[in-house]
Amino acid sequence: MQKEIAEKNKKILLMVLIAGCFLSTLNQTLLNVAMSNFMEVFHVTAATVQWLSTGFMLVNGILVPITAFLMKRFTTRQLFISSMFFLFMGTVLCACAMNFSILLTGRMIQAIGAGIIMPLMMTVILYLYPSEKRGSIMGTIGFAIIFAPAIAPTISGFIIEYVSWRWLFIGLTPLVLIVIILAFKYLMNVADTTKAKLDIVSVILSTIGFGCILFGFSSAGSKGWAHPVVITTIIIGIIVTTLFCLRQIKSNDPLLNLSVFKYKIFTLTSVINILITMIMYADLILLPIYLQNGRGFTAFESGLLLLPGAVINAFLSPITGKMYDKYGAKPLFITGLVFIIISMWGAIDLTESTTYMYLMVRTIILRIGLSFISMPLNTAGLNALPRELGSHGSAVNNTIRQLAGAIGTAVIITVYTIQATSHASQLSIENGDLSAIQLAKLSSIFSSSDAYVFMLFVSFVALIFACLMPKKVAIQKYESESHN
Known part of the structure; x- marks a missing residue:
């Protein structure tokens, strides 16, 4: 009872x-x-x-x-x-x-x-x-x-x-x-x-360090990488975060226990986590830009296009969770990344006549891929840690995700902006009779495709790391050793 x-x-x-x-x-x-x-x-x-x-x-x-x-x-x-x-x-x-x-x-x-x-x-x-x-x-x-x-x-x-x-x-x-x-x-x-x-010095260092990095990368999208504010905050952020990490390593009771990275599987899942988060955030920003700026769809239509894929993703999540318990992380990660690579491949050649339905199917494929990775990634990383390091592993995971989201968004907006400027000048030379609205639309469409090429490359890098994951039997042996 x-x-x-x-x-x-x-x-x-x-x-x-x-x-x-x-x-x-x-x-x-x-x-x-x-x-x-x-x-x-x-x-x-x-x-x-x-x-x-x-x-x-x-x-x-x-x-x-x-x-x-x-x-x-x-x-x-x-x-x-x-x-x-x-x-x-x-x-x-x-x-x-x-x-x-x-x-x-x-x-x-x-x-x-x-x-x-x-x-x-x-x-x-x-x-x-x-x-x-x-x-x-x-x-x-x-x-x-x-x-x-x-x-x-x-x-x-x-x-x-x-x-x-x-x-x-x-x-x-x-x-x-x-x-x-x-x-x-x-x-x-x-x-x-x-x-x-509470180690007050560590709190101040982490606040300034992570705060500056997040602010720097978030501002890079709108201000540009050469802006003094962006350069200064990122450099300060990196220096202060390094000091924070050194302090955590030396401390007997660290604010954020970085010894979680001594566990190989946790480190591997953290790297994959960074790449997947960058892809996910970048797609959530890039697709609405293409739909609204390049194609003239409304905000509601853009949101509606994302809905079927996201609903399928949500309903698949409990299924992939059970599959993780049965087969382990490696086959799930590789399957998921194959889906993600197909979906990125499907967006590297966007035009002004790419259909709404095509984009919806492509987004569903991406979301199926993400459902094989998102939660199993967290589980595999945290399972590799002894229980007393659980809260630290969880905090490290979430910190990484925040930073990767900001960096991914900044990088993709930068790629998009640079390519849009380049396409606009090229189009105006080749077709002098284009109106300003047509020019903006076309350069937005072409630069969205270029940004997806970059994300396709990131997906392949994530696949390489996923292949380095140990098989389920090796992971179970590793987990029992680390927990003893």
């Missing part, structure tokens, strides 16, 4: 955590389609409005390294309820925003909540489930994590087109409130807390 109750409690705990994670992830991508609308409403430039996602990512990236300490110091219940409370406060503030500054402040408060939830959930799973069951559990969670950003562009496009932008936040508020009430009623603590000391 005790075991049954424990199982039931585990399920309730997971349901509450997944609901919180779903809303947090949904909120993260909800504004992507709404940026141009905010520019009109608040009379701000593209560079200013970009802060709604850059600022969110900055706060998130700064907070994540501290989560390992927070998990030692506070209970699961305290952390989860606090993070949902921040999400609630930020959402209410955004819904009432009378100017852009208030909207941005609300967004930053939301990010405080979102930054804690994901690493918290990964660590709870490590505590609750043995390594042979984690694949299917991660797959179930993957459904929520993937489904949220999947439906966000469509919901957002619909709200922007037919109702007021405020409903992006008003609609979210009662849902967050329900999760807070459920957490008060059902959430219990998983791990014991300790009176851990």
Whole structure:
């Protein structure tokens, strides 16, 4: 009977955590389609409005390294309820925003909540489930994590087109409130807390280091790589992050335990994680640019095109989780990357007559590929670590993902912008009678194709790393050795 109750409690705990994670992830991508609308409403430039996602990512990236300490110091219940409370406060503030500054402040408060939830959930799973069951559990969670950003562009496009932008936040508020009430009623603590000391110097170094790197790469897309602000912040970020890493290696009780990289499988999955995140973020930015700038589709139509692939991705996630438990990581990674390579190949020759249906099928292929990789990647990396390093592995994973997302977005926008300028000058020489609108459209289409060629190359690099992963038998032996 005790075991049954424990199982039931585990399920309730997971349901509450997944609901919180779903809303947090949904909120993260909800504004992507709404940026141009905010520019009109608040009379701000593209560079200013970009802060709604850059600022969110900055706060998130700064907070994540501290989560390992927070998990030692506070209970699961305290952390989860606090993070949902921040999400609630930020959402209410955004819904009432009378100017852009208030909207941005609300967004930053939301990010405080979102930054804690994901690493918290990964660590709870490590505590609750043995390594042979984690694949299917991660797959179930993957459904929520993937489904949220999947439906966000469509919901957002619909709200922007037919109702007021405020409903992006008003609609979210009662849902967050329900999760807070459920957490008060059902959430219990998983791990014991300790009176851990906070290394203030490490917090300052990680904040400046990760903050500067994220800011530098995020600004590179709009300001260009040669801009003094971009160069300065990236250099400062790299120097300070190096100092942070050296301090962690020497410390007896590090803020972020970098010894997780001594485990070969964790390091391999981290590299693949960086490349896959770059591909995913780049595609989410590039496809809407091509559809809206190059082809003249509306925000709602762009969001709708992404929906079928994302829904299939979400529903495949629990299946690939079970497959991971059965076959291990390597065959799943290779299968997924073959799908991703096919989808990138399908976008290197975009024209002004590429059909909507073709792009939808190509996006479905990409999303099938991602479902074979996203959650199994997390599971394989964290399974390679002993339990006491779980929260650190989870925090490292999320930090890497934040940095890779910012870098991937910056690099792809740079490739796109450089190629667009080059195509525009070439087209104006070859066809002097083209109008400015036609010129902008054609250069946007051609440069999107060029950016996809770059992403095809990144996909092949990821495939090489996936082939280096050990087979399932070797991984099980390795896991049992590292856990003893």
